[in-house]
Amino acid sequence: MNFSILYRVSFFSFLILFTFPLYSQLDDIGTTLDSEPRFTVRDSLEYLIYEGESPEFFQTVEGGAIDLVGQEIESVSFRLFDQSGAYKTIPGKIFNQPDLNKVVVTFLELIENVPARFSFKIVSEGNIEINSILIFPVDQEKPGRVRALEPTLGDISKPVIISREEWGAEDPKGSYSYHPYFDKLTLHHAACCSADDLEEGKTQVYWIQDFHQNGRGWNDIGYHFLVDRAGNIYQGRPETVIGAHVGGANTGNIGVCLLGCYHPPEASCFQTITPESRQSIVEIFSWVSDTYGQSPSVLLGHRDYFGTTACPGDNIWIELPRFKAEISDFIQSYFEMPLISIFQSPYPNPFSNQITLSFDLKKYMDFKINIFDLLGRQVNTIERTGAAPGRLFINWDGKNTDGKRLGSGVYFAKPVSSDKIDPIKVVLLKK
Template sequence: MTRLLLLALFFFPAGSYAGDEKTVVFSGVQYPLEIAVSPGGPAGVPLYESAVSESVRTAYDTVIMQGEMPDPGVRPEIWVKSKSLFKAFDKYRPAGFKRFPNGRFWAKFDVAATRQPLKLVILDDGIAGAHLFKIYELEAVSGSSQKLEDSAEEQGPSPASAEDDAPFSIEEALPFTLVRREAWKAAPPKEPYARHAPKAFTLHHTAGYLPKTYAESVAEIQFVQDYHQNAKGWNDIGYHFLIDPLGNIFEGRPLYAVGAHVLNRNTDNIGVSVMGNYHPPASNKPAAETLGSFGKVGTYLSGNYSIAVSSFHAHREIGSTDCPGDLLYAKMPALKELIYARPVPAAAGPVAPEAAAAPAAAPSLRQLRECAIPGQFR
């Protein structure tokens, strides 16, 4: 018999989940949704059927989700409350879908333009056994506005200059080890980049899977890029840097290319994202290695491009979102002190490709003391 269990229930008043303005909100429920499913139920009966969502805040014609699907025999559907007198819901299967070997997946649904609330439904498409199905993100968006999130036109295109033929990538000589795009096998951008100059930087979290190893981090950044490019329709991965729990620093979108990480605030703004979900109920704990590496990136950006502390933000400070999560946001004062209370380190020599592709070595006690502020990263 099918067993249904929604584990991520938190009994808050309706509308209490802030989230992003695009997030589909179910009363009393927070993300990630964790749904335990098992085979053996009656044919045609959903494995899981959510309550009807709260009112969607803006008109939408696209629904996208991403999460973990351990068993490929699960099929998600979106049921939109119908305006017709003859049926309760308009039912939609994914128009786009991809599942990675590790179970990470995204799905995209093209729906008739509406502001109607919706349901999430999980169907048995041949599942092999009981497992936990997770959804980290479920958004209802306008396809055209989603595309604008990856645009330099928000603040006007940069004027043509002699730098138009200059490289977009960050310099070779850096004061930290950088896992370059080539090392994690990044896909190319869909279109030519728009150029900008770093004048600010913003702290994010990926609000997804928390990698445990270097190999898992590589798989996760590959997933994030694919999700951004093929589900959200962006030109490339939205962030310029991503940092994993081991302290590895990955090159995302090239530094001198306009990113896609803060709506209407992308131009001249560098996005630095920490892998994992640092908001309740997931509440991953920020690792000292991660914070130390963020400090190195922030120190480099602030010193090399004369970025003042007033231009270092958390995403929630300049956008309608919970990002970077309560636990990571609580580290902002310590990160500001770490970045702006120290001199900019001297640039190191070029990083060899094989070194860039290797996991970050475990820091020594002396290194941790240099990167951390006493009492802040505990």
């Protein structure tokens, strides 16, 4: 059956042609074969039956997909045709995007006997829009190492990362292949999954992993890090292993995906980056650059490699020069940053029950602060073993080392590890 010609129009069967450009996360998993798919629709009273066919393709693939908009899809099946016309029927795997009315249906099958084509049959209770047809090329990468490269001794502290255990990651389906070198940094957008808080983020990152593993057939989630719109950073694959985010350029490439949709030419894809996301993108790429000896100047958007995608979207891609500058500035300012600095003045001051002292730490350390009275006598010491880099809050209840309340008056707090911070004056009042 040739789906490239017009069909007879009747009450039950008619030709539909939609034009919907592909800017979704599918850009990261496959190659668009047809962005203007033709298909027929039949009304079987209880269901609508959509049928169509891909163009011929001439390269070895390991599967394919159709990109839909709609709900209440009952089933999808694919027929894979070889040159003789013989076919094999495979059920489709249906993936409903977590925060949109979009659906991706995939099949996984190695097709080496080319040219080839496939048809699809969708049974749905409601109307759907078929946006595009994709194929999954076999990704040819340079062979990786059997063990991880040792990172350089970077000075920049790793930002807080939501671990795989915290977001409930599934185990990889097989062994990893490790980067033999590092020479690329890449920024993506998910074009979906616009999580605004941690719980949404965990759910959506898990969905992406499920889609990559079971819809695309990859070993694990394709990205090394993901950042939600609240600025939370999630560990994807370990950054020392080869990812699956830029087909043909994954070796030596550390990929970060920004949750959300940032390409205004596509409907409902008009978001702009939040300040929290921007800061986290700068911090994670700064840490990666310092730890693995990368220059921020090598940072690219996904579209900059082969020009087959809009990722990371116009609203992010235009920001890349600014990102590179901010990452470089962050690295430079980090080396100029004191080991310990005061974040804000003690509060409340004067106090009667408890006062909070806040500091910024440059790296992990055993933090200690001594409390002195007006005569210079040390009356208490507060310690935090293994304090993490970033914000540290220290509370003092106005008591000495024996747990006895001190008399009202002026006291001074002095971090032990810093000669650059003057003693901090605090005033204790009677209860």
